[in-house]
Amino acid sequence: MSSTAPLLTTAEGRAELLKCYRDGLLEDTLRFWFPRCVDAEHGGFLHCVDRDGTVVDTDKSVWAQGRMSWMLLSLYNGYEARPEWLAWAKGGIDFLERHCYDTDGRMFFHVTRDGRPIRKRRYAYSEAFTAIAHAAYARATGSEESMAKAIWLFEHFTRWNFTPGLMPPKSTDVRPMIGLAPRMIAIVTAQELRDCFGMEPRFQEWIFRCINEIDRLFVKRDLGVVMESVRPDGGIEDHFDGRLLNPGHAIEGAWFILREAAFQNSGWLVRLGCQMLDCMWERGWDAEHGGLFYFRDLHNRPVQEYWHEMKFWWPHNEAIIATMLAYVLTGDVKYARWHQQVHDWAHRHFADPEHGEWFGYLNRDGRPSSTLKGNLWKSCFHHPRMQCCCWGLLERFQNTNLQDPNTR
């Protein structure tokens, strides 16, 4: 076998990758964050940090509190029941319960260190990320209270996002649009709750409804694209916002669907997820400098958002998972090559060997644009989730020889 064979295609390569993801998660990413991000005084996590872990803002993202609690609990449930992981996660959940709900039952988005509210947003992603934290906590401890809370938050999230007229609109009703994002988050939240609570019909229903809507309204096979926003009937609005593509986001959606494909053992879902990955890899990969562009335009016209050509950390995390899953599910060596390509580029450019973790924001050419390791958007979530998912996949498939369907 040639020395340039992608690591995923050989047993030695897979062992090397497994070690890279596992050690990266346990020795690098978790050590960067914990225990120093745990706020012993007010509870929760201080996650707005510079390159070396110095706190640059004591404010707290509600998303981050839920996501980081979930991450710790996923490791506790799936890898090893370390008591400190449970304790830190409980601190995050307690902070959420004590401080992060408005009087109308909806959650805030941004709070002070001691939990006073700064901002509530129109949408309800805080609720989705708190739901998965409670679900994983219920699984870890058997807490019926957390189980009930997770289901209540999931119901709230789906009701808020999918009941027409409930969420206050950003725009007038002149040009109604629906988004890929709430459908993706509904799928992954239902998948997490199903992992914790079993096959309830409500989880299956939301997963199928949202996958069907993505397939029917957002995936445009004739144009080779997954849209980020469309008219309620799937029509395309030929304006800046309507043409906007977010390749990393669509690729994240692709792996949520490939994960479902593996769960359901469904060839149709494998094909859908791979179609989404194929076309958005094509749209997103920067042939000149490598890495995934943040935004593209449907018709390759200029994008209005200033940071469109920057390279953000999370699309690369999502693409590493998506390409690995696609390879595992299809055996197509193309995906092993893509996996190698994005794995190598991302580790070369985002990693910070001096202080650990990844930088969040690179210029198009791969130079860091900022030393931030955490802010209201970046915390201990996408990167360790990728390391955890890929480690888990490799544990299951380490000794499987996948046959390339192209040579079958």
Add this chain to the structure above:
Amino acid sequence: MSSTAPLLTTAEGRAELLKCYRDGLLEDTLRFWFPRCVDAEHGGFLHCVDRDGTVVDTDKSVWAQGRMSWMLLSLYNGYEARPEWLAWAKGGIDFLERHCYDTDGRMFFHVTRDGRPIRKRRYAYSEAFTAIAHAAYARATGSEESMAKAIWLFEHFTRWNFTPGLMPPKSTDVRPMIGLAPRMIAIVTAQELRDCFGMEPRFQEWIFRCINEIDRLFVKRDLGVVMESVRPDGGIEDHFDGRLLNPGHAIEGAWFILREAAFQNSGWLVRLGCQMLDCMWERGWDAEHGGLFYFRDLHNRPVQEYWHEMKFWWPHNEAIIATMLAYVLTGDVKYARWHQQVHDWAHRHFADPEHGEWFGYLNRDGRPSSTLKGNLWKSCFHHPRMQCCCWGLLERFQNTNLQDPNTR
């Protein structure tokens, strides 16, 4: 005199600059936009355009309709009464009056080509830019209706921005903040209305109130900085948003104050404007690549906004005006050197000799990040305003030999 003497310091240099700004405005910028941006079908201007003027979005910014009408009328009033400039401006104003007001009297922010509303924002800058368009139209034509409308919009803008509790807040009341922006826009809007309607006390009052608030609350001499947002008592919030500096914006504010200094013949205002320019030039100029950074952090910590190190066109327009005005008012050759520095960098990197006008968005190193010449934020405004202001200043001071106070 050395051949490297800044152009502003010699009569030949000033003649060369005058020609550059005048011809740039009349032969390049206006020809890029007009007449092709005039929407013969629906009225107003189609301003979302690519490098060669191709329309990439037919939606209309309400700001752009008012700003472009004002720009045409400023030239009509100040330079030459060309009938087409008046007609195009009237088309912009008619579009605003027909389509851009909500039933509560407030204006929209973003409308479709045929004037159906897409988005209304919390703040009231649409009203300020429509006010200056009406004021310049009243000056051009004697229209009493436009005069009344301009004054009504100015009163609405100031009431909306400065009456506590009137504007719906973005955040909770846990951390109240006030901004530099509404004070700057109040000053420049009042200055424009005063130019058109004369010295009414209400204009003077708003100009003085806002300059005093900027001096007292936003300019921090001990820190060498003009803050973008502060607590209502001028205190600094040590968080991402509270530390955020926008050098180009503060430099724009500096020249609004220097313009007032010239009008009032006030040494105190010259000192204030120059202090603002001095410290924010220091904060904003990129010593490595040249040009002005978009955002900086008060304590040089990392900035949360992704595009912080990009170079946007408008801060460079504002800095060219501010440095020229500072030189004219003080004779300090430092400002002539800074003017040369930003004039040269900006013309070298933003100009598009092939199709005219300036690109809007460059990477830190000066390479264009986008081919857009217009979008919801960029239209025919900052760049021609700079060309017009600098041309006018040079006409007045072309043959004046300013003595450098450092050598007096």
